[in-house]
Amino acid sequence: MIRSIAGVCRVAAAALALLCVLTATAHxxxxxxxxPSWNDGPAKQSILKLVAATxxxxxxxxxxxxxxxxxxxxxxxxxxxxxxxxQVEFGLDxxxxxxxxxxxxxxxxxxxxxxxxxxxxxAKFTMKDLEKILFATHTGMTTGEFTxxxxxxxxxxxxxxxxxxxxxxxxxxxxxxxQYLRANGYKTYIVTGGGQDFVRAYAEQTYGxxxxxxxxxxxxxxxxxxxxxKAILMRxxxxxxxxxxxxxxxxxxxxxxxxxxxxxGNSTGDREMLEYTQxxxxxxxxxxxxxxxxxxxxxxxxxxxxxxSKVGTFTQALYDEAKSKGWNxxxxxxxxxxIFSFEK
Amino acid sequence: MIRSIAGVCRVAAAALALLCVLTATAHxxxxxxxxPSWNDGPAKQSILKLVAATxxxxxxxxxxxxxxxxxxxxxxxxxxxxxxxxQVEFGLDxxxxxxxxxxxxxxxxxxxxxxxxxxxxxAKFTMKDLEKILFATHTGMTTGEFTxxxxxxxxxxxxxxxxxxxxxxxxxxxxxxxQYLRANGYKTYIVTGGGQDFVRAYAEQTYGxxxxxxxxxxxxxxxxxxxxxKAILMRxxxxxxxxxxxxxxxxxxxxxxxxxxxxxGNSTGDREMLEYTQxxxxxxxxxxxxxxxxxxxxxxxxxxxxxxSKVGTFTQALYDEAKSKGWNxxxxxxxxxxIFSFEK
Numbered sequence: 001m002i003r004s005i006a007g008v009c010r011v012a013a014a015a016l017a018l019l020c021v022l023t024a025t026a027h028x029x030x031x032x033x034x035x036p037s038w039n040d041g042p043a044k045q046s047i048l049k050l051v052a053a054t055x056x057x058x059x060x061x062x063x064x065x066x067x068x069x070x071x072x073x074x075x076x077x078x079x080x081x082x083x084x085x086x087q088v089e090f091g092l093d094x095x096x097x098x099x100x101x102x103x104x105x106x107x108x109x110x111x112x113x114x115x116x117x118x119x120x121x122x123a124k125f126t127m128k129d130l131e132k133i134l135f136a137t138h139t140g141m142t143t144g145e146f147t148x149x150x151x152x153x154x155x156x157x158x159x160x161x162x163x164x165x166x167x168x169x170x171x172x173x174x175x176x177x178x179q180y181l182r183a184n185g186y187k188t189y190i191v192t193g194g195g196q197d198f199v200r201a202y203a204e205q206t207y208g209x210x211x212x213x214x215x216x217x218x219x220x221x222x223x224x225x226x227x228x229x230k231a232i233l234m235r236x237x238x239x240x241x242x243x244x245x246x247x248x249x250x251x252x253x254x255x256x257x258x259x260x261x262x263x264x265g266n267s268t269g270d271r272e273m274l275e276y277t278q279x280x281x282x283x284x285x286x287x288x289x290x291x292x293x294x295x296x297x298x299x300x301x302x303x304x305x306x307x308x309s310k311v312g313t314f315t316q317a318l319y320d321e322a323k324s325k326g327w328n329x330x331x332x333x334x335x336x337x338x339i340f341s342f343e344k
Numbered sequence: 345m346i347r348s349i350a351g352v353c354r355v356a357a358a359a360l361a362l363l364c365v366l367t368a369t370a371h372x373x374x375x376x377x378x379x380p381s382w383n384d385g386p387a388k389q390s391i392l393k394l395v396a397a398t399x400x401x402x403x404x405x406x407x408x409x410x411x412x413x414x415x416x417x418x419x420x421x422x423x424x425x426x427x428x429x430x431q432v433e434f435g436l437d438x439x440x441x442x443x444x445x446x447x448x449x450x451x452x453x454x455x456x457x458x459x460x461x462x463x464x465x466x467a468k469f470t471m472k473d474l475e476k477i478l479f480a481t482h483t484g485m486t487t488g489e490f491t492x493x494x495x496x497x498x499x500x501x502x503x504x505x506x507x508x509x510x511x512x513x514x515x516x517x518x519x520x521x522x523q524y525l526r527a528n529g530y531k532t533y534i535v536t537g538g539g540q541d542f543v544r545a546y547a548e549q550t551y552g553x554x555x556x557x558x559x560x561x562x563x564x565x566x567x568x569x570x571x572x573x574k575a576i577l578m579r580x581x582x583x584x585x586x587x588x589x590x591x592x593x594x595x596x597x598x599x600x601x602x603x604x605x606x607x608x609g610n611s612t613g614d615r616e617m618l619e620y621t622q623x624x625x626x627x628x629x630x631x632x633x634x635x636x637x638x639x640x641x642x643x644x645x646x647x648x649x650x651x652x653s654k655v656g657t658f659t660q661a662l663y664d665e666a667k668s669k670g671w672n673x674x675x676x677x678x679x680x681x682x683i684f685s686f687e688k
Contacts, residue, residue: 066554143597187556200601210410211601212531221597223590223616231619233597240584240598246567253487253565253577254584255599257544257555272567275575 034180036337037173043287043335046328047177050285051184054261061283065185069260071215071252071273072178074192074199076266076314077289078207080169082298083160087194088130090153092122094137102136111136138195139237143221146235150201164342167206171289172341174264178207181262189260191252192216193244193269197235215255217243244269249276261285267301268313274327286327290314293333296343378524380681381517387631387679390672391521394629395528398605405627407605409529415559415596415617416522417609418536418543420658421633422551424513426642427504431538432474434497436466438481446480455480482539483581487565490579494545508686511550515633515676516685518608522551525606533604535596536560537588537613541579559599561587588613593620605629611645612657618671630671634658637677640687 038044053061054068075081095105095114105111110129113121125133138146159166178188190209192199196216203209220240221233243251249272252260259280263273266289274286291314292299301314322329332339382388397405398412419425439449439458449455454473457465469477482490503510522532532553536543540560547553564584565577587595593616596604603624607617610633618630635642635658645658666673676683 196598197601212599214601218598221594223593223620231593231616231623233593233620249567249575249577250565254540254562255556257541257558272575276567276577279575 034183035173035176037176039335039337041335043328043330046285046287047180050262050283051180053283055184061281063261067258068181068184068186069189069256069258070178070181070186070262071189071191071248071260071264071277072174073248073265073267073270073273074190074194076291077264077270078170078174078190079166080159080297082291082300085194086159086166087198088133089157089159089166090150090198091130091133091137093153093157094149095133098137134195135237138198139219139235141235143197143233143235146197147201150198154202162340162342167202168342169340170206171336172338172343173336174289175207175341177264178209182208186261187213189213189215189252189256191243191248191263191273193242193248196241196243215243215251217241217247246272248273252276259284263287264289266291266314268315268318271318271321278325278327286322286325287330288314288318288322288327289330290319290332292331293336293339296339297332378527379517379520381520383679383681385679387672387674390629390631391524394606394627395524397627399528411602412525412528412530413533413600413602413604414522414525414530414606415533415535415592415604415608415621416518417592417611417614417617418534418538420610420635421608421614422514422518422534423510424503424641426635426644429538430503430510431542432477433501433510434494434542435474435477435481437497437501438493439477442481478539479581482542483563483579485579487541487577487579490541491545494542498546506684506686511546512686513684514550515680516682516687517680518633519551519685521608522553526552530605531557533557533559533596533600535587535592535607535617537586537592540585540587559587559595561585561591590616592617596620603628607631608633610635610658612659612662615662615665622669622671630666630669631674632658632662632666632671633674634663634676636675637680637683640683641676 035044035047038047053059054063056062072078075085079086092114095111099105099111099115102111106115110122110125110132114133141149154165154167157166158164159169162169182188188207188209190199190203190207190213192215194216196214196218199216200211200214203214204211217239218241219235220238222236224232224234226232241247241251245268248270252273260277261280261283262285263270263277264287265271265274270288274288277284278286291297291301302316302319319329321327330336379388379391382391397403398407400406416422419429423430436458439455443449443455443459446455450459454466454469454476458477485493498509498511501510502508503513506513526532532551534543534547534551534553534557536559538560540558540562543560544555544558547558548555561583562585563579564582566580568576568578570576585591585595589612592614596617604621605624605627606629607614607621608631609615609618614632618632621628622630634646635644637643646660646663663673665671674680
């Protein structure tokens, strides 16, 4: 009995799906703009072209639905990375919050400057200093505890320029791009140099991307047992994956096992990910976000007349490689009608 | 225009889905058996109970569709692991195939015995010997080359007892279980001590599980460039993930970021995965496959009157832990009506 009802449902659903596809195909020009925050131009056109080529059966570049992957860097590609990475901001806040439990920090750099709120000293922190802060604030607890701490912080913290939650500083055109790709059978992954567990704590509500589709720098997690004999996972001060530079394609292979058809970045840390994506074959789309809009966001890197930046290293060499290899450079100023959802 | 057609499609699809769900819910007792190769008994009942509890809205153990995960060990849990692991069989065959390029192997163990086909000597190989064979046959090529080699081999090789392709030696009841879980919104993952890339080469055609849902022992892949300047990934003789024992839950966390609701294994290498699954909360299902059917498959481990085995270490201690913690032990003899799809 049910067997036949289930059968009817399946047939009816298939017929409906076919009807909808045929109808949509018959009037493609009438479709609503899937990327309303993008100005018309080569960047937008290259995205529409990728989707048409990879999803049209019979196209030379057709890719089966289960094999469609797009990978996105996060900081500077999906949300604001200036004046400092959000995760570093989190680490600084955590040093202040944890200071009462670490009286010795008052005498020891880099903690001393953070506790004193000495922004001038903090601006001179080396990578080694930042590493000390990250290990002191990101390790030594269970995985569940860390996720709770990040969730609490991200809900309360505000950025210094717009005074909004950091998760509101995501780029509306990139959000539309991810939704458009997903609507066309793509799996969207974040592939970030930032901490995998940090990003996983807010990515689903922010980007609609579940934890298993976040690849990031990751600690070498340790299984142990609590006093009740229950299995728990601890966060040791030991890095397993440094998901930057060549680490990005290596970890994409580790997690996904194949080339993405599209990759999006904004710095030298994304270079190898784009090279690997291009190596996957013709039709692949490689894009870099250029920060050239000081009025609406920031300007740095090779944008004409703007200074290089400690954060977000879009070098001239990367710009030249992009041009020589046919990668697309997205001008925030020219290609994006709207940067943030809260803009009028 | 399209907007409204798309809207109509969406509403019609939603109405159809609702109708189908309501109809199915109204006559649950009439549903076709989703696990026809399972005999009725506590093992089958525990699976049906898990699905009912986690997929029924309002149930205390309800889990949202995107958060439903089930993890499966492979060797001895999804397919035959006797007399030796299939991947070791592959390694031995590769030693023979590669021998002409390595004349020195004729003088050096463990290669010498493999080339001579000395099964008695091979039966005494230590873990160190096997490691040498695996590194010699699994590394030094690109990721694409390795995948091609495995695909070729798996299509041609035959097992020594049934003389069938290894991928036909999967357990039909476990295949039905995976399909049943997927039909109920679960994502099924293989979590194997075997090589991640080895299993990925055939898992989709064999189990319906795509590469990104295979977690296994993995090499520390290296990005480099070929003579044409194209980015390629090489397989170095260096292990990144040893996906056994505590490595299983640690890697589940690395890849998925949360507890599975169900985990399936058959040896001490799966113990920590089951403990971690149980730690996820009530309603979780932990199952171990017991090989107690010498007529239809093999018998080893704590099955009454059968010897322990070098391969597949289901120890008495694991059996006792299962009993004390409420894990389910699947008796191949009693719980499985049919073991292989080729059985009459």
